[in-house]
Amino acid sequence: MSFAVNAMLKSPWVFHLSTGSCNNCDIEILDCLTPRFDIERFGMLLVGSIKHADVLLVTGSCNRKSAGRLKTLYEQAPQPCVVVAIGECSLSRGLFIHSYNCPVPLDKIIPVSVYIPGCPPKPEAIIGGVVKLIQKVKGT
Amino acid sequence: MAKSVIPIGPWHPLQEEPEFFTLTVDGETVVDMDVSIGYNHRGIEKLSEMKSFDQATFVIERICGICSTSHPFAYTRAVEDVIPVEVPDRAKYIRTIIAETERIHSHLLWLGLAGHFLGYNTIYHWVWKLREEILDVCEILTGNRNNYAIFKPGGVRRDFNMDDIPLVLRKIDGIIPTVDRLKKAILDDPVLHARLKGIGILTKEEVIDYSALGPTARASGVAKDVRKDAPYGAYDRVDWDMIVTENGDVFDKVVVRVLETYESIKIVKTCIAELPGGEIDLNIKDIPPGEGIGAHEAPRGETFHYIRSDGTNRPARHKVRAPTFMNLPTYKATVIGETISYATIILAAIDPCYCCTERMAVRDVEGKRLFGGPDLVKLSQEKTARMKREMGMP
Ligand code: SF4
Numbered sequence: 001m002s003f004a005v006n007a008m009l010k011s012p013w014v015f016h017l018s019t020g021s022c023n024n025c026d027i028e029i030l031d032c033l034t035p036r037f038d039i040e041r042f043g044m045l046l047v048g049s050i051k052h053a054d055v056l057l058v059t060g061s062c063n064r065k066s067a068g069r070l071k072t073l074y075e076q077a078p079q080p081c082v083v084v085a086i087g088e089c090s091l092s093r094g095l096f097i098h099s100y101n102c103p104v105p106l107d108k109i110i111p112v113s114v115y116i117p118g119c120p121p122k123p124e125a126i127i128g129g130v131v132k133l134i135q136k137v138k139g140t
Numbered sequence: 141m142a143k144s145v146i147p148i149g150p151w152h153p154l155q156e157e158p159e160f161f162t163l164t165v166d167g168e169t170v171v172d173m174d175v176s177i178g179y180n181h182r183g184i185e186k187l188s189e190m191k192s193f194d195q196a197t198f199v200i201e202r203i204c205g206i207c208s209t210s211h212p213f214a215y216t217r218a219v220e221d222v223i224p225v226e227v228p229d230r231a232k233y234i235r236t237i238i239a240e241t242e243r244i245h246s247h248l249l250w251l252g253l254a255g256h257f258l259g260y261n262t263i264y265h266w267v268w269k270l271r272e273e274i275l276d277v278c279e280i281l282t283g284n285r286n287n288y289a290i291f292k293p294g295g296v297r298r299d300f301n302m303d304d305i306p307l308v309l310r311k312i313d314g315i316i317p318t319v320d321r322l323k324k325a326i327l328d329d330p331v332l333h334a335r336l337k338g339i340g341i342l343t344k345e346e347v348i349d350y351s352a353l354g355p356t357a358r359a360s361g362v363a364k365d366v367r368k369d370a371p372y373g374a375y376d377r378v379d380w381d382m383i384v385t386e387n388g389d390v391f392d393k394v395v396v397r398v399l400e401t402y403e404s405i406k407i408v409k410t411c412i413a414e415l416p417g418g419e420i421d422l423n424i425k426d427i428p429p430g431e432g433i434g435a436h437e438a439p440r441g442e443t444f445h446y447i448r449s450d451g452t453n454r455p456a457r458h459k460v461r462a463p464t465f466m467n468l469p470t471y472k473a474t475v476i477g478e479t480i481s482y483a484t485i486i487l488a489a490i491d492p493c494y495c496c497t498e499r500m501a502v503r504d505v506e507g508k509r510l511f512g513g514p515d516l517v518k519l520s521q522e523k524t525a526r527m528k529r530e531m532g533m534p
Binding site: 016017018019020021022023024025026027028029030031034035036046047048049060061063065066069073095096098099100101102119120122 | 150151152153156157158178179180181182183186187190198199202203204205206208249252264265266268269272285286287493495500
């Protein structure tokens, strides 16, 4: 394991990106930060810029206006950067699959490492997903 | 001094939704602003026209995660207005209880975020911890933390389990002391007074000009609230007060929301105590051709839905107008003339919800706008004339 990956696993900083969601998934992510769930105890911190982030949390159904910008943002992220798709919308577009404004699912635009299903996933599920991601990278 | 432009967004740490602000500033003072939305547009109206009346409630719920009661409430009322029918009493009470618990959690959510915008993260964490209790109440009552899936045209989908009611009451009573403390901490804090009083003032005339709604209007002394003006659900059967304050600044908007939380707690408790028995659903099978409108006072103001049915099992037209659509333009009145440091909290003060508000514009490949405001007005007038002709009206 490289030094960068090892350091990242100690304290993965997350950046949150909504690409056409109903807000609920985004609020559940914020919920993870607040006292009941408190993911900061695992060293996870929500940061304000993609350039500081190790993990990209993507919610929403990637609509036409967001999709291109999402790609640009992903390219700006320092590597290694893992992408976590949160919620039914970003997995498969969910309810919005027939919408004229949501042409392709997220994993056709950028590579996705972890999928967390649910509409919205509970904060426990989000934390569980990120923990699985850490285990996967560590190879345990 | 030369003017400069500050771009904010589309993804910025301030709000969880994407939107793009451009603030034109002269030194420290904001002289102009513009907002560009559309990052959340999912074409809900068209999607809902693809679904049956029953299925559409699930799509409508997902217009906005915070208002996942308000939109279905207005939508089901619109469908019931087409038929027209009155839902059973028990369903009315259940709807009211869910709508008010949603208002409590929405107001708390805003209060926390407002603290966050001010850099007062203690309030943010404190309030969101409290909000979890209300989400628990929602989960106990409906089975879901958000997106309750409990509304359906003609009633509600699930009944409460009466064994859970004592626990719900205990949880609601349990939050009152914390809300009390919160009220004191926020309303008596000299720092917050200094930061919030007298900034972002929206006058009564401006509220009327912009047709602002909800707490934004009530904080400026305009007493409008659908729950009082045209009562529905159980709102006319319980005793509650409309909170109206006079100054229209950000501080008053905080006051209105904090005090409304108490009113909502009161409504929930009364409704639970007086919950009548009986049916919860009318089992509506067919929707006749016709038109219907439905409104509900969402936490941010009046949500309005319009349904046209052509006798099939799908809405022929579904129109949604969310409160933020009316409240957003008031930025022009509030933010201009203030300094940048106040801009964030003023922008947040109307409790904007962009997912509800999303509209779209059609452009050609070069990016030229094909439909501007005047074109849309012309199209709309032509459509009205055509419909009048078809219906044989003069
Ligand atoms: S997955 Fe569900 S809750 Fe999450 S953004 Fe999409 S519609 Fe909303």
